[in-house]
Amino acid sequence: MGEEERGCGWAGHVPLLQSARRGVRGLPRVSQSGGRATGRRVRGLFAPQMPMYKVRPFQGGPGSAVPPEHLPTCMYRLGSVHREPKAGPSPPAEQDEVDPSLQALESRQEEILKRLYELKAAVDSLSKMIQTPDADFDATNIIQADEHVPLTASSADLDNLLGKDYSALKDIVINANPSHPPLSLLVLHSLLCESYKVLSAVHTHSSVKSVPENLLKCFGDQAKKQSRHEYQLGFTLIWKDVSKPQMKFRIQTMCPIEGEGNIARFLFSLLGQKHNAVTATLIDSWVDTAIFQLQDGSSKEKAAVLRSMNAALGKASWLVGNELTLADIVAWCAIQTTGSTNSVPSNVQNWMKSCENLAPFNSVLKLLK
Amino acid sequence: MPGVAARKNQERKRENAMEQPAADDYAKERYGVLPLIQSQDKPDRVLVRVKDLTGEKADEVVWVRGRVHTSRAKGKQCFLVLRQQQFNVQALVAVGDHASKQMVKFAAKESPQQKPISQDDQSPWNELILLPSPCFHGINKESIVDIEGVVRKVPHKIGGCTQQDVELHVQRIYVISLAEPRLPLQLDDAIRPEVDGEEEGRATVNQDTRLDNRVIDLRTCTSQAVFRLQSGICQLFRETLIQKGFVEIQTPKIISAASEGGANVFTVSYFKSNAYLAQSPQLYKQMCICADFDKVFCIGPVFRAEDSNTHRHLTEFVGLDIEMAFNYHYHEVVDEIADTMVQIFKGLQERFQTEIQTVSKQFPCEPFKFLEPTLRLEFPEALAMLREAGVEMGDEDDLSTPSEKLLGRLVKEKYDTDFYILDKYPLAVRPFYTMPDPKNPKTSNSYDMFMRGEEILSGAQRVHDPQLLTERAMHHGIDLEKIKAYIDSFRFGAPPHAGGGIGLERVTMLYLGLSNVRQTSMFPRDPKRLTP
Numbered sequence: 001m002g003e004e005e006r007g008c009g010w011a012g013h014v015p016l017l018q019s020a021r022r023g024v025r026g027l028p029r030v031s032q033s034g035g036r037a038t039g040r041r042v043r044g045l046f047a048p049q050m051p052m053y054k055v056r057p058f059q060g061g062p063g064s065a066v067p068p069e070h071l072p073t074c075m076y077r078l079g080s081v082h083r084e085p086k087a088g089p090s091p092p093a094e095q096d097e098v099d100p101s102l103q104a105l106e107s108r109q110e111e112i113l114k115r116l117y118e119l120k121a122a123v124d125s126l127s128k129m130i131q132t133p134d135a136d137f138d139a140t141n142i143i144q145a146d147e148h149v150p151l152t153a154s155s156a157d158l159d160n161l162l163g164k165d166y167s168a169l170k171d172i173v174i175n176a177n178p179s180h181p182p183l184s185l186l187v188l189h190s191l192l193c194e195s196y197k198v199l200s201a202v203h204t205h206s207s208v209k210s211v212p213e214n215l216l217k218c219f220g221d222q223a224k225k226q227s228r229h230e231y232q233l234g235f236t237l238i239w240k241d242v243s244k245p246q247m248k249f250r251i252q253t254m255c256p257i258e259g260e261g262n263i264a265r266f267l268f269s270l271l272g273q274k275h276n277a278v279t280a281t282l283i284d285s286w287v288d289t290a291i292f293q294l295q296d297g298s299s300k301e302k303a304a305v306l307r308s309m310n311a312a313l314g315k316a317s318w319l320v321g322n323e324l325t326l327a328d329i330v331a332w333c334a335i336q337t338t339g340s341t342n343s344v345p346s347n348v349q350n351w352m353k354s355c356e357n358l359a360p361f362n363s364v365l366k367l368l369k
Numbered sequence: 370m371p372g373v374a375a376r377k378n379q380e381r382k383r384e385n386a387m388e389q390p391a392a393d394d395y396a397k398e399r400y401g402v403l404p405l406i407q408s409q410d411k412p413d414r415v416l417v418r419v420k421d422l423t424g425e426k427a428d429e430v431v432w433v434r435g436r437v438h439t440s441r442a443k444g445k446q447c448f449l450v451l452r453q454q455q456f457n458v459q460a461l462v463a464v465g466d467h468a469s470k471q472m473v474k475f476a477a478k479e480s481p482q483q484k485p486i487s488q489d490d491q492s493p494w495n496e497l498i499l500l501p502s503p504c505f506h507g508i509n510k511e512s513i514v515d516i517e518g519v520v521r522k523v524p525h526k527i528g529g530c531t532q533q534d535v536e537l538h539v540q541r542i543y544v545i546s547l548a549e550p551r552l553p554l555q556l557d558d559a560i561r562p563e564v565d566g567e568e569e570g571r572a573t574v575n576q577d578t579r580l581d582n583r584v585i586d587l588r589t590c591t592s593q594a595v596f597r598l599q600s601g602i603c604q605l606f607r608e609t610l611i612q613k614g615f616v617e618i619q620t621p622k623i624i625s626a627a628s629e630g631g632a633n634v635f636t637v638s639y640f641k642s643n644a645y646l647a648q649s650p651q652l653y654k655q656m657c658i659c660a661d662f663d664k665v666f667c668i669g670p671v672f673r674a675e676d677s678n679t680h681r682h683l684t685e686f687v688g689l690d691i692e693m694a695f696n697y698h699y700h701e702v703v704d705e706i707a708d709t710m711v712q713i714f715k716g717l718q719e720r721f722q723t724e725i726q727t728v729s730k731q732f733p734c735e736p737f738k739f740l741e742p743t744l745r746l747e748f749p750e751a752l753a754m755l756r757e758a759g760v761e762m763g764d765e766d767d768l769s770t771p772s773e774k775l776l777g778r779l780v781k782e783k784y785d786t787d788f789y790i791l792d793k794y795p796l797a798v799r800p801f802y803t804m805p806d807p808k809n810p811k812t813s814n815s816y817d818m819f820m821r822g823e824e825i826l827s828g829a830q831r832v833h834d835p836q837l838l839t840e841r842a843m844h845h846g847i848d849l850e851k852i853k854a855y856i857d858s859f860r861f862g863a864p865p866h867a868g869g870g871i872g873l874e875r876v877t878m879l880y881l882g883l884s885n886v887r888q889t890s891m892f893p894r895d896p897k898r899l900t901p
Binding site for chain 2: 171205206
């Protein structure tokens with residue numbers, strides 16, 4: 001019947017859809033009325049079985065009262081109070097004859113309580129460890145797990161990192177204020193594009209009046225030739241009136257990530273670079289320094305950071321270790337944002353040049369001009 | 370009843386007694402009921418709009434025409450609130466050089482209709498209306514008056530009025546048209562925001578009362594704002610599309626049976642046979658495309674004989690329909706329609722901020738948010754989001770209304786937009802004329818657009834090849850005889866095209882975050898209502 005209806009509405013697109021949906025919505029109503037109808041039928045059935053004046057013999061067949069099938073089914077049936085005085089007068093066996101279902105319930109409760117205690121103990125030991133990290137925590141294992149994986153990753157890794165998404169596009173949404181474009185995220189976007197098939201989109205939220213042309217085209221010309229689900233990753237940048245950048249990925253299971261540094265950490269992790277705990281901590285600390293002191297700090301703080309950067313870059317070509325890390329990306333972007341590119345110490349100057357030779361940095365540099 | 374009559378008589382006597390000193394009413398000429406305006410003369414008097422009464426006009430003497438919204442007597446003075454459309458201003462009649470005690474009394478209606486009306490009050494009521502001269506009882510609420518007054522700045526802002534900085538000191542007041550003393554509904558009740566607790570137990574007006582007395586209900590500032598905004602949507606729709614090179618067309622609304630199937634069409638008698646009211650102008654839009662109009666749109670009534678009493682269905686509504694030929698990909702059309710909607714939203718934001726604010730005073734809601742360019746999701750993505758939220762549905766199921774709402778919330782949460790497009794619906798849930806997706810036979814080149822989680826537009830690339838169209842129709846088990854005219858219109862070369870239709874009332878309702886489409890239809894038609 002649904003097919004028929006769909007066919008009939010061929011000249012109106014909208015009506016057709018609505019009628020199809022309404023059909024579904026109408027169903028419960030049909031079943032409701034059906035239910036009511038059967039209810040009435042039940043009532044009707046009883047009437048002929050219980051004629052008004054004819055009464056069955058009070059004492060019928062031997063031993064039995066009224067046959068049970070003639071009792072109205074809408075009433076509760078009670079066992080005879082006088083028959084089978086089974087559990088009544090013999091209370092001594094009580095302890096042994098506990099209902100098995102009750103026993104099962106009891107044992108289940110015991111088990112749950114046990115697990116709860118175990119869980120509590122685990123949490124307690126963990127919290128103790130966190131409060132006094134040096135007491136009984138052996139960090140050597142973690143430090144020794146030192147593997148250098150270059151900046152490459154496959155789609156399988158992405159599934160690992162982000163979780164399967166029912167074969168739909170994994171879309172990362174980033175809200176950013178056009179008055180403070182998060183440069184590091186744009187660099188990371190270019191890096192992601194190098195390792196994955198990324199569907200990039202730029203939108204303007206209605207809370208923002210106008211966005212400069214260069215920011216609207218910050219991902220270059222997007223030729224969206226393919227269907228959305230053929231991409232491995234979605235990168236949706238929304239220019240919006242927010243106080244600090246905000247990232248949303250999985251709204252059901254993940255809370256939004258706030259702050260440029262934190263989002264950068266998340267995006268960088270998608271590139272699949274793995275570090276040991278010490279390196280990771282160093283990178284983390286540089287990211288925080290760059291965001292809080294270099295980008296948002298006072299001029300005094302800025303100078304101090306630049307001095308320590310200069311010192312670090314005297315020993316190695318990158319801020320942490322021998323390869324480009326998130327620390328370099330965020331620090332470079334922070335210097336670009338402050339606009340003090342010319343007044344930096346010499347080591348930092350050289351480092352900035354080598355950053356700018358890389359394509360992802362270069363594209364952001366073009367954006368700034 | 371004799372008791373009541375006696376009391377009435379006494380009152381009348383008392384009033385007459387007060388009329389006695391009329392001889393020394395020095396302001397006799399300054400108030401009264403004007404004779405019926407039959408266009409006797411063309412006075413040079415300039416009437417100032419209430420909305421223009423601002424601090425800049427301070428100390429000027431102006432003439433204003435408006436409705437008496439409320440009047441309140443306070444000793445030797447009387448405060449009137451004068452309303453004109455969405456705007457109102459306070460006017461003061463005080464005994465002094467310009468006004469006498471009698472004039473204040475004239476303005477200050479001891480308005481009995483402010484008392485709650487109970488059944489017992491009915492009879493004295495009728496008596497009151499029958500009294501000889503209405504001017505004895507002052508000006509009823511909702512009467513239209515001409516007022517001459519001086520604009521005065523006020524030290525403290527007037528809370529209840531839109532013109533908060535000034536008030537009008539009345540020098541003359543004349544009634545142009547007197548309202549009957551008893552109103553079917555009180556305007557103050559009709560604009561009272563619906564508070565959850567109902568803690569004050571104050572009256573609100575139910576929807577049927579509003580719709581039965583639509584003329585008065587439409588006078589409320591909320592209704593004024595709603596329908597001004599609706600007119601704005603139409604205007605912006607036209608403006609944007611004409612700028613994009615579209616042509617406005619008019620399509621017939623009385624059509625023959627053969628072209629409209631028949632599931633939910635209205636039948637009207639047409640001379641010796643029957644005709645039907647158009648469900649959608651789609652066939653005609655498509656014929657215009659085949660006739661090389663390239664891009665067309667039309668705004669007109671659409672009829673649906675569906676017996677569904679929901680918050681969003683009407684049996685007659687205004688359809689905003691678009692059809693457009695494209696070059697290679699139907700996304701050209703999707704982008705064009707989406708941009709049109711964005712331009713409408715932007716235009717409303719810019720030009721109708723006052724109206725939006727007025728409506729949100731009674732029906733508070735978050736301002737409408739959107740993205741530019743519009744977010745376009747594909748059906749599998751929507752499925753993934755819904756499944757993650759725990760909804761179980763098959764790959765080829767259509768979205769149910771609750772799923773639609775839930776999806777709207779999820780999209781809002783992630784992308785913070787109230788408007789988005791859902792593309793690539795399963796072919797199985799779309800009508801036969803929908804173009805199948807060339808890459809995946811289970812999906813189609815069709816799309817819905819949503820505002821605040823409710824569908825406002827449903828559209829698709831249409832099959833423009835008679836051969837394929839025949840196949841699709843047969844697959845759906847449609848009688849080919851019935852749609853012969855439709856298929857034939859594509860036999861002489863037809864450009865690839867796509868389109869869609871939008872319901873004006875729904876767009877208005879959802880933009881303003883209202884809960885019922887009847888609020889945004891001026892004289893709504895639904896299965897239970899054919900009047901007014």
